[in-house]
Amino acid sequence: MFCVDGLVLQAKKRGEHDLFLQVLTADRGRILICAKGGRSVRSGQMPVSQPFTYSNMEVYEKNGFLWLKGGSVIHSFYSVSEDLESFAVASYMVESVQDFTDEGVTDESVLRLLLNLLYALSEKKAPPDLVKALWEFTLLSLSGYAPDLQGCAVCHKGAPAFFDIQNGRLLCPECKAREEVRAPSEDEREESRMIAPVLDETLAAMRYLERTDSKKIMGFPPLGPAGRINLEQLAESFFLYHVGHSYKSLSFYKGMKGEVEKR
Ligand SMILES: [Zn+2]
Structure with missing residues (x-):
């Protein structure tokens, strides 16, 4: 025993x-x-x-x-079940963690992250959409997909204004424009659509999340409404791109959010 x-x-x-x-x-x-x-x-x-x-x-x-x-x-953390949106995000976290864990493979940092975010969700320390984004971005970063957030990855000089989802790197407006001109084929145009604007405040939060212990995950620099939406969209695209498939619990969450917004 x-x-x-x-x-x-x-x-x-x-x-x-x-x-x-x-x-x-x-x-x-x-x-x-x-x-x-x-x-x-x-x-x-x-x-x-x-x-x-x-x-x-x-x-x-x-x-x-x-x-x-x-x-x-x-x-x-069973109290997450009292709120449908929190429950949906918690279900998404426990479903998607299966792609990042395995039998006999020990990775305490993933378990710690999950526990800390379930706590944030059950204690309503942050809205469910934001907890979902923190999960997606930080889980990828912990699992070897941490993006390079130092500065424009091409010229190393221009102020970064775009996040390249596919390559996990930043681009300045000039380098982004150059990447697009260089993309004549359908495939490459598809790729250039995976370069999304990133706001300064969102970038500050991403930099914090990338290097911070999950115990202090809620201490990221404050985000305004636009920065929050920006983080939520980038985190989800970045996550799903690398995982390569969606989740039943994510479809449930999206369906539920659609219903809430229609009302
Ligand atoms: Zn550049």
């Missing part, structure tokens, strides 16, 4: 009473744990078997599976 601190990403029904838990841990990566009686209210396993719950779990190995013996809750 061993003890492990883990966050339940997903709980899938297994038979009438049991659950298969997908758990993200600091020292064993993403693991699958079977909770016998995890669906029963009388079971002591129920509190630690809830999605968005971070617990110290007692686990044993039998017949090639990991089984939950018991445990105690360290922190439950």
Whole structure:
């Protein structure tokens, strides 16, 4: 038997009473744990078997599976379920983290980032759209896709005003214009559309996020409404471009936002 601190990403029904838990841990990566009686209210396993719950779990190995013996809750972020938009963003985070984690592969920084942002979401430290952008941008940066934000990547002189989503770099207006002139083929024109304006305040926030420990993630320089929208759009395009596919939970979030805006 061993003890492990883990966050339940997903709980899938297994038979009438049991659950298969997908758990993200600091020292064993993403693991699958079977909770016998995890669906029963009388079971002591129920509190630690809830999605968005971070617990110290007692686990044993039998017949090639990991089984939950018991445990105690360290922190439950289940209150994100009380608000539909927060719930949608939390679901998107736990769905997309699967592309960045693996069984046996330990990366504590990803788990820390997820815990800190679930906390921000459950405590309403920031609006859900902004938490989503912080997740997308910082997760990519932690996972080896950190963009080069020093200055214009071509001339190293002009003030950067554009973010090149595909290459993760900045361009000044002159170098951006030159890139576009040089793009005669359909494919290259498509690529040049992936160069989007970046505001100074957004760039300041991105620079902060790229180098800051996730514990201090909410301390980024303040963003006005335009800077926030700019960050949200850039983070999502940058994220989806590198992941290469969308997510069910993201479509749900977008559909829900569309409904809210129509009202
Ligand atoms: Zn330049």
